[in-house]
Amino acid sequence: MSGLSAAMATAAGALEAYDRVLEVTQNNVDNANTPGYAAQTQTLEALPFDLNSGALGGVSAGEVVSARDQYSEQAVRSATTALGAANQNLQSLTSVQSVFDVTGNSGLPYALNNLFQSFSAWAQSPTGTVERQSVLDQASAVASAFQQTAAQLGQVRQGVETQLQQTVDAVNQLTAQLAALNQQVAAGGQNDAGLDAQVTSTLETLSQYVDITASKQSDGATTVLLNGQAPLVMGTSAYQLTYQLAEPQDPPPDYPQGPPSASIFSGDNDVTSQITTGSLGALLDVENRVIPSYLGNAYQPGNLNTMAQQFADYVNQTLTSGDIDDRNPPQAGVAIFTYDTSNGADVAATMAVDPTVTSDQLAAIDPGPPPVANGIALQLAALANPQSSDGEIENVSYTEYFGQMASSVGAELSAATDNQQTQQSTVAQAQDLRQQTSGVSLDEEAMTLVQFQRAYEANSHLITILDELTEDAINMLLLT
């Protein structure tokens, strides 16, 4: 083809393409007031420009793309992300709950109960050798129970950290796959239905892990953003995420030796705050919020450590305020519990009974005045059912405090179970809505949108009434 006719053909092709753009635009304008009309876009595809091979560039018209399809796909992905978070949350909280046995037959509540009973027996027989030894033995069991609870929660944390790394690896693998698929699209696969299906499927898998926004570019490539912000895939480039465990520095930590927090980076940017849902978001929540509420982090000691420290301090102070015998001068009692005093977030894990303490160093006598032979033992026995703020932690007994920790996990687990079931239905619903809109004419959809709105209003009104009636019923049934 001569240069002139080639140039004319290129120009004619471009005119034809722009003519089709005008047609689509005109169609959008005509339908501006049509309910439910999905505006359509005419994409323009660049033609290769290579003078040596005679390719003179220009543009040609691509396929008409309906914004509705992208919207439906994004809705399915958002529902999948929420389900991913719900599944992970349920799994992690089930592991956390297994640490808190509230039956009283094992673990910390069991050990505390036995120690309180030994205090009580000691109060009955303050000079009894067996009773004193029993107090020391049960105190050791309590210290072991604190250590064991901390160790079990530590194991849950390790499991979560392993899963965090695995999840980040899975995300990176999927984004690399998407970048490779974009490369195939760029190499001429823009209208390849197989490639398109692979992209859709990969995006859906990726959305289980993180909240993504995917949009198709005019060249057919799919851009993927993390929570609509940080890029994960742009063109043929995938931006890898990295997972780090580090002590936060801003604001300066209150417990510098506390357990580190998990962070996710994209390049040098900390994107942790952008990852609030999906299985990665749920794992971050368990690692940075749920477990630290028991085991502490840079900014809090954690409830288990607070309980361990206050319990050990109370018992130690009570024992050291007493006398071992009534000799003159009296011999003061000794503390029995030890723990790492340099790290408030490590008390439970390091709690122990001082091995140098012997049973005859336990002080049962309250020096008064007036002196009471079993006063100290009675004070400690009262820990089982404290009658005043002495021997309480945050206005409840130590056993109740542990029960509150357990019930808080139980409540979160129960909510997670309900949420998981709801999210499963929501994903099914989003898939159904995607299916409904596929292949339906826009006119038909426009009519149903009006009907939908009416039906939603009617149902919403009924749900409100039902909710009120049920609350009434629950309140009536709760009244005894």
Added chain:
Amino acid sequence: MEDNLKMIEAACSDVRQASRLLCSPSPAQLDRCAALLQAAVARLKERRGLPDAQRGAARPLAEALRLRTAIRRAGALLESAANYHAAWRRLIDAMSGGYAPGGAPAVVVRPARLCLRG
């Protein structure tokens, strides 16, 4: 008490069925869903007229709590479907009418239309 328990159980069954319909929302399904929710409302209103012979009884209370969970699930499904269509509508408004000065989608006035088929 038995009557009360049966009322709550029946209402719970209605709401669960409504939730199943909400997984596949269409105007026709939503109409059926509304009928079921209406039936549940009627049952609970009827229950209110009955004496609560055993207040604090575990079974009716447990069933009422299950009913509350079922209602919340139905509410969540209704909300997600309504959000889907509301957001789609806003997108259409923005695409066909542009944006208002505040950045919100422009209000597109849609005249009533009559569609004849046959």
